[in-house]
Amino acid sequence: MKSKFHIYCKYMFASGLASTVISCSNTRFLKEGQMLYTGAEVKIENDTISKKEKKELQAALEENLTPKPNATILGLRPKLYFYNITSEPKKDKGFKYWLKYKLGEKPVLLGDVDREFNKDIIQNYSENRGYFNAQATYDTISKNKKAKVIYTVRPGAQYLISNVKFQQDSTLVNQEIQNLKNKTLLKNGKPFDLDVIKAERDRIDNGLKEKGFYYFHSDNIIVQADSTVSKNHKVELNVKLKDNTPALATEQFSIDKVIVFPNYNIQDVKKGKYKIPMDTDSLAQYAYDDIYVIDPEHKFKPKIFDRALYFKKGDLYNRTNHNLSLNRLISLGVFKFVKNEFIVSDSLQHKFDSYYLLTPRQVQSLRLEALGRTNSASYAGSELNLNWTHRNFFRGAEQFKAAVFGAFDVQMGGQSDAKNMYRAGANVQLSIPRIVAPFRFHSSSAFVPRTNITLGYEFQNRTQYYTLNNFTASFGYVWKENVRKEHDLKVIDITLVSPANVTDLFRQETLGNPAQQRIVDKQLIFGPTYSYTYTNTMEPRTNTFYYKGTLDLAGNITGLVTGANVKKDKQKNIFGVPFSQYAKIENDIRFYHKFSEKTNFASRLIAGVAYPYGNSDQIPFSRQFFVGGSNSIRAFRARTLGPGSFDPRTLPQGFAFDQAGDIKLEMNAEYRANLYKFLNVAAFVDAGNVWLINDVEGRTGGTFSKDFLSEVAVGAGVGLRLDFSILVLRLDLAMPVRVPYYEKGDRWTFDRINFGDRSWRKDNLVLNIAIGYPF
Incomplete structure (x- = not known):
């Protein structure tokens, strides 16, 4: 104890001396x-x-x-120190230049x-x-x-507003200003504030833009302040139109013609292909309801623009419909650039034509992705994905995506009869930019609602164990209320798992272990799923928030109709396959705090529960919760943690990666900092686990109980992130500091940390290599 005290004293003395120097x-x-x-x-x-x-x-x-x-850190100026100790570099590049002018500070x-x-x-x-x-x-x-x-x-006394006057005259624009004055930001008794006055001018400008005054500007408003008419530090404000306001700014405009160029290209404009404006006779052949779609090659169905555009002939101009139309055109996903121009067509009647100049994206694209991976069980693998996208499948901005993939995980340097894993499959998705339903769905959002239809198949082969055939299908809708709120409803979401070639070896090794035997159970899962997402993380705020809630209901109506009750009777089947019945809810909450332009704090809480009933006494393996891995608790490898205090080391090596639970609790906290341009670092702490609702043979300690907090795993580590704009390469090095399957009372591992021990490093340091941030 005494020797440690001397070491601590030396360390503190050295630190203090370094700080002073x-x-x-x-x-x-x-x-x-x-x-x-x-x-x-x-x-x-x-x-x-x-x-x-x-x-x-x-x-x-x-x-x-x-x-x-x-800049200072704990009262020190290390950036200035690096600048001072580095000699002047001979070139404007290299390590010395970086150290003096990038890391250092003049x-x-x-x-x-x-x-x-x-x-x-x-x-x-x-x-x-x-x-x-x-x-x-x-x-x-x-x-x-x-x-x-x-x-x-x-400063003296602060002047307060004693009276606000909106000067009147007989013009139309002034009448509209008078209609807006009831919601003024300038209040009697409030302090005089130039920022509030500027905000009031913007408010009036925005209000007038909604009433057809397209050419009006906030600079056309002047707010005169008079501090001489009142005593006791009071000021009167007079809001009026400037005398030199252009006549065009005081005129109220309406829409004459709406003209769409869906194949606009600036190079073709230079060649004289587009002549704007076009005469009415030339436009007649392109008329569709109240709009004109100039598309001689018929690449797009005109009705998609009728749905996206909010302006119609005769409408009074307003900024809301202007922005809504542009945003909906962009959210169709088929146009790379969207440009809008208004050209006066009748100055006497105050009308202009609205032109939409749309540059299409590449209609088709093909992308090939390849990745490699390894794990601690001496397995190495690779995955290959080929994705094809068509962004205008039926000429109505429908997006069709098709993908095929193949993957393998094989044991390197191990025995020749290793249980290797092979996967292959394909999936397709058709995304239609409207709600396809027997009912009418109207959305005034800036985002186009979509109907999504998906089909998929995956073949899994675990040599010497089993083969699984997974079929998936879904039909549903995605729509956004606004930039913050999104809804995703799958009216029907079907998964069929059909096993084949289950070997005697697998049955023998899983004997007495129902949890592992369920991997090869026939499963039919169907029912609606719904998720709601709220986020303001895209806004320039100090504190931002993200929330996603998901509800999954499987087999509920069918279970009610058939009277299924697995506790009293055999499982009910559909086409010879027992269907799953459960309710599952999951909540993902994230909070971000920005300390400065280069430092921030990120945190996440995930809580979920899945409850089986009716026709099921267990949640299907594919719909259970898992923890561990590069986007979860990083000190534990994927799917190796839990449930509860169950010790996965008691399982055969090949099955240590399939731990699942019906209840999930996970918490993450991460401090992030930018060192230099693309180079970022992080320090993090992860905690959590999964638990079972019902007792399962072979999963001792896995059931949720009042002592669940004592079974929470904790990991900590540091990370390096290389932000190359197009992708973020993440390397996180983590170690467990609390292991739930150790003896109770001995689960914290601080006293066992030994970085100098090679064996300890091999068993406890986990390197996660991933793309993107974990949350």
């Missing part, structure tokens, strides 16, 4: 008369505003000051700080927040070749 050594690189700028502080002297308002004003003012001092000196300019910024910002009498001074404090600037602000 780095901190002090930066100033020794300064030239005579130079001082390192360490930042600025704003002090506010005002007794009339609250502490909260003072704190908010102080933070805003400090944020606007320039330049920013050199010193920010006091001479770089324009204190008068910052003082003006402080006064202007304060005035924009209603402190019209703000005064600022500054003072410089220096010591040991370091300097900081203290800015003292005396």
Whole structure:
């Protein structure tokens, strides 16, 4: 104990010494008369505003000051240190250049700080927040070749809005402005705020765009402030149209003709193929209802544009329908570029034609994918996928996808009679850009709803054990309410698993192990599935959120009609195959926090339960939960963990990868940081497990109980991510720190960690190589 204490003392002393050296050594690189700028502080002297308002004003003012001092970590400036200790590189590339100018950071000196300019910024910002009498001074404090600037602000009293007037006149545009004033952002009693005034101008502009004023702009609005008509620091606001507003901005436009060019190409325009605008007689041959589709080669059915476009002849222009039409055209998935132009056709009647210039994507594409993998059981494998996509299958923007694949996993360097795995299969999907149903489905979303039909087959052969034939089919709908909310409903989702060539060897090795025997059970799973996704992760926020909930109901109506009850009677069959009956729900919740442009925190919680009843006493193996692997608990290999405290080491080697459960709980946390351009690092902790609802022979400790928390596995590690834009190559090195199948009370493994032991490293360090982030 004493020797460890001495080691800790030495470590702390060395760390402190290193910190002191780095901190002090930066100033020794300064030239005579130079001082390192360490930042600025704003002090506010005002007794009339609250502490909260003072704190908010102080933070805003400090944020606007320039330049920013050199970055610090725990009070140190390592980036500046790397810059200082690296000599000037001879070339603008190479390791030395990267170390000095990319990893390193040039010193920010006091001479770089324009204190008068910052003082003006402080006064202007304060005035924009209603402190019209703000005064600022500054003072410089220096010591040991370091300097900081203290800015003292005396903002005075903040001016409040006493009255808001919307100036009236007889013009049509002014009448519409008057209709918008009830929802004004400018409220009596609120502080004068330039940002709020700008937001009010934008609000009026947006409102007018909805009423046909296409050429109007927020700059056409002026808000006049008068602080002389009221006492006690009050200001009156007058909202009016600028005197020099262009006449075109005050006119209300409606749609004359809607013209679509679905094969638009800029190169053909240069050759004179497109002449815009076209005369009415020329357009007549392309008329479809209220639109004109210029498609001489008939590559697209005109009705797809009738569904996607919200503008019709005679409609008053509004921005909502403008944006909806563009977004729906893009979401069809068949156009690479979408351009919209409005050209005045009748200036007296205030009408314009709406042109849609659409550049198609490549109609067909063929993609070949290959990947390799290995695992700790000396298995190596490869997979080959060939994918073909047609984006306009029936000339109605239908997407047809077909794929064939083959894969194998073979034991390398092992015995010749190893149980190798071979897989092959094919699947097809037809995605129709509308809801195909006996009922009418109307969506005002910017996203086109889709009907998806899929068929698939997979052949699995585990040599010397069994062969499985898997057939899948589904029919359903996908639609989005908006950019955040998406629904995916499969009205019918069918899976048929048919075993063949089950060997005596397999039956012998799984004797007394029903969980493994179920792998080769005949299974018929059918019923609806529904998932709902909500996310705002695409928005530029500090905190973002993702949620996906999935509900899977199998065999419920059939089980009710047939009166199936496996506890009282034999399983009911359909065409000689017992059908599964269960209810399954899964929730995936993710939270992201952005510390800075280069650092962020990501977390995930997954909770799910699958309950068998009626015609089933167990959940089908293919629909159970699994944990472990590169996108789950990374310290444990895929499907080797659980259920509960069951020890997978007691199983034959080939079956240690097939652990499943009916209940799943998983938690992940990850700190991510960018080091340099494409190079990112991470530190993570994963925890979780799966459990069984009913007792299963051969799975001792696998049933869910009140002690489930003691059976949670924990892993931790570090990762390296190479972000090449088109893909992210991820390497995560993890180790278990809590193993649920160890003896209770002895499951934490911190005291067993020994990086210097080769045997320990082989058994505990797990390298995951994957594409993309885990969550």
